[in-house]
Amino acid sequence: MPAAGPAPGRPEPGPADRKTVLEPEEIRRALTRIAHEILERTDGGAGVVLLGIPTRGVPLAQRLAGRIEQVEGRPVPHGSLDITMYRDDLRLRPARALGRTEVPPGGIDGMVVVLVDDVLYSGRTVRAALDALNDLGRPRAVQLAVLIDRGHRELPVRADYVGKNLPTAKQEVVRVMLAEVDGEDSVMLGRAADQRPGGPAGARSHP
Amino acid sequence: MNRHLISAGDLTRDDALLILDTADELARISDRPIKKLPTLRGRTVVNLFFEDSTRTRISFEAAAKRLSADVINFSAKGSSVAKGESLKDTALTLEAMGADAVIVRHSASGAPQRLAGWVRGTVVNAGDGAHEHPTQALLDAFTIRRHFGRSSGPPAGPEAARTGTAGSALDGLRVTIVGDVLHSRVARSNVLLLHTLGADVTLVAPPTLLPVAVGSWPCSVSYDFDAALPKSDVVMMLRVQQERMNAAYFPSVREYSRRYGLDVARMAQLPDQAIVMHPGPMNRGVEIAARVADSARSTIVEQVANGVSVRMAVLYLLLGGAEAES
Numbered sequence: 166m167p168a169a170g171p172a173p174g175r176p177e178p179g180p181a182d183r184k185t186v187l188e189p190e191e192i193r194r195a196l197t198r199i200a201h202e203i204l205e206r207t208d209g210g211a212g213v214v215l216l217g218i219p220t221r222g223v224p225l226a227q228r229l230a231g232r233i234e235q236v237e238g239r240p241v242p243h244g245s246l247d248i249t250m251y252r253d254d255l256r257l258r259p260a261r262a263l264g265r266t267e268v269p270p271g272g273i274d275g276m277v278v279v280l281v282d283d284v285l286y287s288g289r290t291v292r293a294a295l296d297a298l299n300d301l302g303r304p305r306a307v308q309l310a311v312l313i314d315r316g317h318r319e320l321p322v323r324a325d326y327v328g329k330n331l332p333t334a335k336q337e338v339v340r341v342m343l344a345e346v347d348g349e350d351s352v353m354l355g356r357a358a359d360q361r362p363g364g365p366a367g368a369r370s371h372p
Numbered sequence: 373m374n375r376h377l378i379s380a381g382d383l384t385r386d387d388a389l390l391i392l393d394t395a396d397e398l399a400r401i402s403d404r405p406i407k408k409l410p411t412l413r414g415r416t417v418v419n420l421f422f423e424d425s426t427r428t429r430i431s432f433e434a435a436a437k438r439l440s441a442d443v444i445n446f447s448a449k450g451s452s453v454a455k456g457e458s459l460k461d462t463a464l465t466l467e468a469m470g471a472d473a474v475i476v477r478h479s480a481s482g483a484p485q486r487l488a489g490w491v492r493g494t495v496v497n498a499g500d501g502a503h504e505h506p507t508q509a510l511l512d513a514f515t516i517r518r519h520f521g522r523s524s525g526p527p528a529g530p531e532a533a534r535t536g537t538a539g540s541a542l543d544g545l546r547v548t549i550v551g552d553v554l555h556s557r558v559a560r561s562n563v564l565l566l567h568t569l570g571a572d573v574t575l576v577a578p579p580t581l582l583p584v585a586v587g588s589w590p591c592s593v594s595y596d597f598d599a600a601l602p603k604s605d606v607v608m609m610l611r612v613q614q615e616r617m618n619a620a621y622f623p624s625v626r627e628y629s630r631r632y633g634l635d636v637a638r639m640a641q642l643p644d645q646a647i648v649m650h651p652g653p654m655n656r657g658v659e660i661a662a663r664v665a666d667s668a669r670s671t672i673v674e675q676v677a678n679g680v681s682v683r684m685a686v687l688y689l690l691l692g693g694a695e696a697e698s
Contacts, residue, residue, distance in 0.1 A: 247397070250409040250410070250411040250439075250688070250692075251409075251410060251411075255411065255692055255693060256692075256693065256694055257694055258693055258694050259693040259694055260688060260689045260690075260691075260692040260693030261693065262390060262393065262394065263393075263394050263397040263398070264397070265397060266397070266400065296410070300404070300406045300408065300409070301404065301406075302405070
């Protein structure tokens with residue numbers, strides 16, 4: 166959709182000015198590839214626990230677990246890891262509602278934990294997740310899988326598995342929509358309607 | 373939400389549900405090996421207790437410590453209050469020490485309200501005279517919700533509490549609060565909060581132990597405990613507060629116990645799923661029989677455990693974020 170491409174320096178009309186960067190098919194293929202990469206990198210998924218970061222990391226972790234199970238024929242423990250209480254920007258915004266932390270019954274001690282999130286941006290969410298993991302146990306290794314890496318890191322963080330590298334400008338907004346949460350699958354790139362003073366740390370991936 | 377928690381009546385339904393949902397998540401932390409979160413690191417919480425209290429003070433202290441706040445305990449005994457310092461001067465002292473939150477219990481109704489006007493930090497009412505005790509009402513509502521899973525329909529039992537209570541209120545549940553309503557801050561806070569959450573509250577007490585203005589409360593009133601029993605999902609027994617009684621409110625403790633005490637025979641008249649609550653401390657043998665207090669229907673110990681989770685939620689929501697712009 167070249168018509169939607171924003172011309173630099175011109176005021177943008179509004180939320181309609183978005184372009185789709187990943188179609189449902191592409192999301193599906195990216196997740197399948199990540200699932201295979203996880204299997205390769207972890208000797209067939211031995212000792213792997215997938216932990217999704219709410220909100221949209223959780224269904225992504227579920228989907229990855231489903232694909233790995235299809236390939237290997239055995240279930241992969243998966244759950245969720247809420248990082249709200251570990252954020253470094255809590256005091257910049259009013260207190261927010263908590264997500265759910267659900268660790269599989271086997272725990273994470275001695276396991277290879279793969280953190281799953283929708284968008285990797287500043288890296289602050291991942292830092293918070295590492296702190297949160299620290300309070301839950303001692304994994305053998307921690308890896309990171311993201312659907313979108315949009316750059317602009319503010320911390321020394323790197324993803325092990327990336328669905329798509331998406332070069333963005335800081336004032337752009339990446340919106341990931343998943344059927345489990347939003348009713349449909351897509352990834353869109355648009356301009357921020359309002360720019361918060363908190364910057365990338367506060368804005369995360371959503372407008 | 374307001375910056376302070378003075379009255380359960382200040383909470384909207386959304387506020388109350390947010391606190392209960394947050395407490396639901398925080399309760400899961402008590403199952404973990406490391407029961408601590410870094411959220412309130414560097415914040416100072418002062419427990420300012422002008423009245424004796426064991427469970428409330430310890431509960432707030434545990435809640436603040438699990439959130440990594442620094443806790444300063446202040447009890448009136450052995451402090452400058454014993455030397456005649458006023459509430460305001462004490463407040464200004466705390467202010468100078470940089471308290472981010474003051475948890476206050478005072479024998480005078482309205483003391484937390486006054487305090488909120490003097491200090492910059494957040495004020496949480498931990499019981500003021502016969503006025504209110506909002507965190508007790510929140511933990512009671514939390515306990516009820518864990519037992520009755522969803523807003524209506526058949527009870528789901530404590531197992532359901534692990535999964536799906538988030539967002540649900542207490543619509544249509546019948547709660548009977550029995551005993552010394554006149555001196556009870558727990559009763560007032562519970563009536564206000566449970567009404568906000570959609571429960572039908574009935575107060576049962578001898579006429580002498582009901583406040584004059586009870587007609588304006590959002591609840592119904594009865595003098596007949598036996599008639600209320602079969603229509604109760606929850607029975608909440610209140611302590612007979614002998615230390616606040618300077619007149620004869622009933623002929624004898626024995627007569628009170630016969631008419632308004634919950635014994636085994638009365639418990640048998642309750643519906644199958646009903647639970648028995650008590651905010652503690654109990655007078656066993658007066659308002660509640662020992663066998664009832666120790667029965668499977670009693671949630672008294674559970675209430676104490678839930679108190680820590682609910683107070684963590686309150687402290688997190690009041691202190692965890694940025695200060696609301698005023």
